[in-house]
Amino acid sequence: METIKIGILGAGRIAAVLADTMVQMPKVQLVGVASRSLYKAQEFASRFSIKKAYGSYEELAKDPEIQLIYIATPHSEHCRNAKLCLENGKHVLCEKSFAANASQAEEMIALAKEKNLLITEAMWVRYMPMAETIRKVIASGIIGEPMTLTANLCYLVSDKPRLIEPELAGGALLDVGVYTLNFASLIFGDDITDIKSSVVKTETGVDAQNSITLTYQGGKMAILNSSLRVISDRQGIIYGTKGYMVIENINNFESIKVYDTERNVVETYERPKQISGYEYQIEASADAIEKGLTECPQMPHKITLNIMNVMDELRRQWGIRYPFEG
Template identity: 65%
Template sequence: MRVGILSTGNIAATMAGTVKQMKEARVCAVASRNLEKAEKFAERFEIPKAYGSYEELAKDEELDVVYVATPMSEHYENVKMLLNHGRNVLCEKSFALNKKQAEEMIHLAEEKGLLLTEAIWVRYMPMWKTLRQVLDCGMIGEPMTATANLCYLIDQVPRLMELKLGGGALLDVGVYVLNFASLVFGNEIESITAKALMTEGGVDAQNSITLTYPGQKMAVLNSSLRVISDRKGVIYGTKGYVIVENINNFESIAVYNRDREQVAFYEQPSQISGYEYEVLACKEALEKGWKECPDMPHAETLRIMAQMDAIREGWGMKYPQER
């Protein structure tokens, strides 16, 4: 599968380095708004074509899929431009700034008959499916409560502190804790309560979200740009509990019974970086003629975007593009 990469930042570099080690795909082109940056990136990862504008890459008909690694504030325009040029797209999380943008992107992909999927990598990983199987087989009885923490010391990253660039903890790391809760309880949410500590620039530096579900079930989620956390997800059931190490890339899943004895343990299989799974999912989708990936269908992307919209509305946090 011939891959193009839009942007030359750190995430783009991880993807390029990953695909370089895969036999199923290769990076054939990279684009930056600065030709020199694109050429340096291309030389670093042995990519044959470097473009000094995004539109040049969009016009490259030899590409099977384009990976969008620009800031979240750019996804809407970048993805639409690519779709209008006939390119299939793998778009980094968060997919868009809000549900309205996401809907427009998805509708355009459907009109054009093109593949469009969100690159929230954990959804495509084998360990995501392993955790689903653990919960479905009843090892911990009925899950009733879940907690998840994902916090990093990243408040020095300029784009994360800029409201106009889609900054804040919610869309960058909070999206992972929301996806974790979705895996455990689904998306039939009865109520959302969320609090945030805001920066002077108007983005959430730290937040805490509580979701309630039918059957008196609850998820308590924390994300932050200013502290280090254990990155754990814990699921409490009627017969035991599960501890997931690193909900951003499940390293292990430990299962405990009602006596707090470990009864099962699952380790992450060897991986290049973890990004390879979303690339393989795109390859399968293109081979089978799918316009979305089953691991992260459009409906799921829209549900998570709607949750983040509701949370930000409660904070009064609007991006300039929404005003």
């Protein structure tokens, strides 16, 4: 992989973790950061020794030195921000959820293909080595045929305005529920035959917590929970005909424990050493750009769109539409 020059659009908490990760990566040069506040961009640039700070997203998008832009803005802004970057010839790594809805996601992907540029969703767990380990353990047959899975991801974050404002496409689903859906997709694929769900809404009208049951061809089922109001163990558990496996932290795979039919631990896998876990999506993006691809094989556009469509259907069931959706 040749050295890639990257800019960050947005200067919030996730952007800071990304920046801290990138400055530790030998083949990555973090060139610029943009915020709608020049002061905030300058403070961020100073913290991570970034040479350029911009007070507008347009300036970053037009910087001829930058090849790839990481979008770290609220969900409601992803489509607009991605199109700005693509129109200015920049490859895009876009924070999850990729867009506010499937229609926006299709627009973004179509424009990237038209411009022959990479766009990929920063669903970081998809790029991690542990994702492949999970697949291999299942393929080995040690737990037999996986038929049921459960996954939960809940944080105490209901006080954050970004997560409860409809104008910013807030709610548990797009922020943390998307991880549970990706976990189910990673294990069972996307051939869903039925979607059932329940929701509890915030006073602002977005989902505070939800429960989702997906049924697949062959009678497989995924039961998923996410919330902004409670803390959870973040586990993903896959139940098979000969045993089961417990994955610690579906938001950054930490370990896998495999149990037999007597509930004895028979195998354990630990996460390899990492900077933060974010480095894998950056490496994958750089590799795809080098190969002239418009998508990353670890997170194909088809999967991004499948999950966006599932989230659209869930919000339809809950009667949640964002103001900008009309």
